[in-house]
Amino acid sequence: MEIERITLKNYRQYRDVSLDLGKSARGLTILVGGTGAGKTNLLNAITWCLYGKELHLTRDSERLPLLNVCVLADLQDKTGEVKVELRIKDEEGKKILTRTQKFSENREWSPEFKVLVKKNGDWKVSRNPELERLKILPEVIEEYFFFDGERLDGYFKTSTADITRGAIFKISQLEIVETAIRHLQTMINTMFISVKDYEDTENLKGQLETLSDVARGLKDDISSLREKKTLIDIEYDENEKKYRDFSTVATKQARREAIDREISEVDTEARALEAEKFDLLLRSAPIIGSLEAVRDLLSVINDKEAKGEVPPQIHKILLQRMLDENRCICGTNLSRASEQRHRIEKLLDKYGVISELSSELPEVRANLQSSQEEIKDFEARMTELNKKIQSGLDKRRTLNEELKVIEEEIKGSDIGTIGLLESRRNDLKQESEELVIDITNKERDLYECNKRIDEFQSDITKELKKKEKHEDLTRKVGFCRASLGFLDSTKEEIIQEIRKQVERQTKDRFLDIIWKKETYTDLQIDDRFSVRVLDKYGHAAMGTLSAGERQALALAFMVALNSVSGFEAPIIIDTPLGRLAGETRVNLAKTLPKFLKGKQVIVLATDTEYTEAVRKELVPAVVDEYALAFDEAKSEVKVVPYAA
Amino acid sequence: MGAKINPMIIDKFTGLDRSVRVFLIELILNELDHSDEPRWRFGQVYEDLIEKYSQNYSSDQENT
Numbered sequence: 001m002e003i004e005r006i007t008l009k010n011y012r013q014y015r016d017v018s019l020d021l022g023k024s025a026r027g028l029t030i031l032v033g034g035t036g037a038g039k040t041n042l043l044n045a046i047t048w049c050l051y052g053k054e055l056h057l058t059r060d061s062e063r064l065p066l067l068n069v070c071v072l073a074d075l076q077d078k079t080g081e082v083k084v085e086l087r088i089k090d091e092e093g094k095k096i097l098t099r100t101q102k103f104s105e106n107r108e109w110s111p112e113f114k115v116l117v118k119k120n121g122d123w124k125v126s127r128n129p130e131l132e133r134l135k136i137l138p139e140v141i142e143e144y145f146f147f148d149g150e151r152l153d154g155y156f157k158t159s160t161a162d163i164t165r166g167a168i169f170k171i172s173q174l175e176i177v178e179t180a181i182r183h184l185q186t187m188i189n190t191m192f193i194s195v196k197d198y199e200d201t202e203n204l205k206g207q208l209e210t211l212s213d214v215a216r217g218l219k220d221d222i223s224s225l226r227e228k229k230t231l232i233d234i235e236y237d238e239n240e241k242k243y244r245d246f247s248t249v250a251t252k253q254a255r256r257e258a259i260d261r262e263i264s265e266v267d268t269e270a271r272a273l274e275a276e277k278f279d280l281l282l283r284s285a286p287i288i289g290s291l292e293a294v295r296d297l298l299s300v301i302n303d304k305e306a307k308g309e310v311p312p313q314i315h316k317i318l319l320q321r322m323l324d325e326n327r328c329i330c331g332t333n334l335s336r337a338s339e340q341r342h343r344i345e346k347l348l349d350k351y352g353v354i355s356e357l358s359s360e361l362p363e364v365r366a367n368l369q370s371s372q373e374e375i376k377d378f379e380a381r382m383t384e385l386n387k388k389i390q391s392g393l394d395k396r397r398t399l400n401e402e403l404k405v406i407e408e409e410i411k412g413s414d415i416g417t418i419g420l421l422e423s424r425r426n427d428l429k430q431e432s433e434e435l436v437i438d439i440t441n442k443e444r445d446l447y448e449c450n451k452r453i454d455e456f457q458s459d460i461t462k463e464l465k466k467k468e469k470h471e472d473l474t475r476k477v478g479f480c481r482a483s484l485g486f487l488d489s490t491k492e493e494i495i496q497e498i499r500k501q502v503e504r505q506t507k508d509r510f511l512d513i514i515w516k517k518e519t520y521t522d523l524q525i526d527d528r529f530s531v532r533v534l535d536k537y538g539h540a541a542m543g544t545l546s547a548g549e550r551q552a553l554a555l556a557f558m559v560a561l562n563s564v565s566g567f568e569a570p571i572i573i574d575t576p577l578g579r580l581a582g583e584t585r586v587n588l589a590k591t592l593p594k595f596l597k598g599k600q601v602i603v604l605a606t607d608t609e610y611t612e613a614v615r616k617e618l619v620p621a622v623v624d625e626y627a628l629a630f631d632e633a634k635s636e637v638k639v640v641p642y643a644a
Numbered sequence: 645m646g647a648k649i650n651p652m653i654i655d656k657f658t659g660l661d662r663s664v665r666v667f668l669i670e671l672i673l674n675e676l677d678h679s680d681e682p683r684w685r686f687g688q689v690y691e692d693l694i695e696k697y698s699q700n701y702s703s704d705q706e707n708t
Contacts, residue, residue: 051680130680131677134676134677134679134680135648138676138679138680139679139680140679140680172650172652172653173649173650173653173672173676175679176672176675176676176679177653177672179675179679180668180671180672180675183671183675183686183690184671184690187687187690187691187694190687475698475701476694476695476698478698478701479663479664479667479694479697479698479701480694480698482661482664482701483664483667483668483671486660486664486668487668490653490656490657493656494652494653494656497652498652501652564650564652565650566648566649566650566651566652567648
């Protein structure tokens, strides 16, 4: 890639600059400017345009806005725009890369990046400007194309191994290869995780086979049980048919047995009634025997009472006490001569004994009446018992009659056959019921078994899908591992080859440009990427290199890296000689055109380093010389032809 | 795909099985295209590339 023109608008101190570099496509362009004139910001403008970042900011620049400060001050309520445009030419043709950013007093918009590509004479907007940028120069290796003298000066001051290794890895894209290796390894790990739950279907198939055997066994059992049940049912039906033929006889036989039982019960009851009747008679016999006498006695008593022939009842003790006390209970004096006393004494004499009998009469009557009642109860109970006995006799007669009829009817029938049929019928019925239970149990087992078989089949289907996936992943893992293995071994080869290439190119350039050709005879970059400069005796001489020699070595190394990167891009060096003085500066200046031959090189130099002596060394390679004229009042840089 | 692969790397891929070679080139080109993105989610791109280029690959080739 070559830069044909850089256009800057309102970018920091560049208000409106267009720098034509067309002639310097294969040569050296010198831009000379004092401190603060904008040399480093020209580098920053290029990186801002390419990457949206100012990669070489100084502390002063960091404090200032991107938009030119004078433009910013005049904005008021308007907007201002920063624009950096690179017109380039690469192997694909001409391109214009433009980055712009709008600003107002209070706001800054996001930058916009646009790439125009010239195709068949017409400019077309690229659909993927970021890719265009990547094709031109990736940011990661920018530092090996755009660098400053300070960096060159410090490059080999300290330990070189890490710097050299880092640079070789970046420039050769080994960092990218390492990232690819890491990502590929992650993918392989992920694929392994995906297949870790894969289970061999053979094990499942074995279990399914066992279950299928169990199911087959159950089906056979059920079939056999059903056949058995069918036979039993047939036998049962036949038995039933025979049994039906005997059923009437059986019923009558049953009725006969029932009648026998009923007769037995009636007889038992009759015997109990007769016993009770006998007992009643035994207990009631004395009363029954005296029944007439009782009736007569009561009649006599009643008659006597009716006639008043029953003597009155007197209280003998009371009368005797009144006589002994000579006083009646009414208070009358019962003296020995008194008529009243005499009357009482007569009464006592006349009724003394009879009166006692009269007093017992109510009790006698009550006993007699009670006997009469008992006799009535006996008669009633006896009547009742007789009725019951008669009823039993009637029932027995009826039953006997019915029994006679039945016996007549079933006379000659085979009662034993009926019993056998009935017994067989019950056995068959029980056996059939047991078979139904067995069949139901077996069917339930079969259902469970079939359910498990379904589950296993589903599992196997899933596993087969997994297996398919597993095989697919195994193939992918194999592919990735092969690629990874190759990339890994290639990486090592590339490292060694690039190390050797960088070593050879650095050595060639360094020994070519170094002015003490007799002193330094060899340069090596060892396996650990340490750079070693050897003197003619084979001694390590890095420590004895002067600042200029060290900077020449760094430059040789940078250009070697630049060369093996595979990218063709301009080299822009900011103040390459600023830290050198006198003869060293001139010596380095002398070497620059040699190893930068054939490349577009832009050197940004201070007026103090671009001395007459330096200029004299560089001029043969210079195609353009410009000066950066900074107008501090306007905060503006103008690019003008350099006047020595 | 826009970025360029270092020709030395491409040279190393010469003689490889075609699918592995193209796969690796595309892999590196993708890495180059996303080299400015520290959090690039590479998974889907890698998966697609593996799917695409591993189709005709058999594990017997792994040792060749």
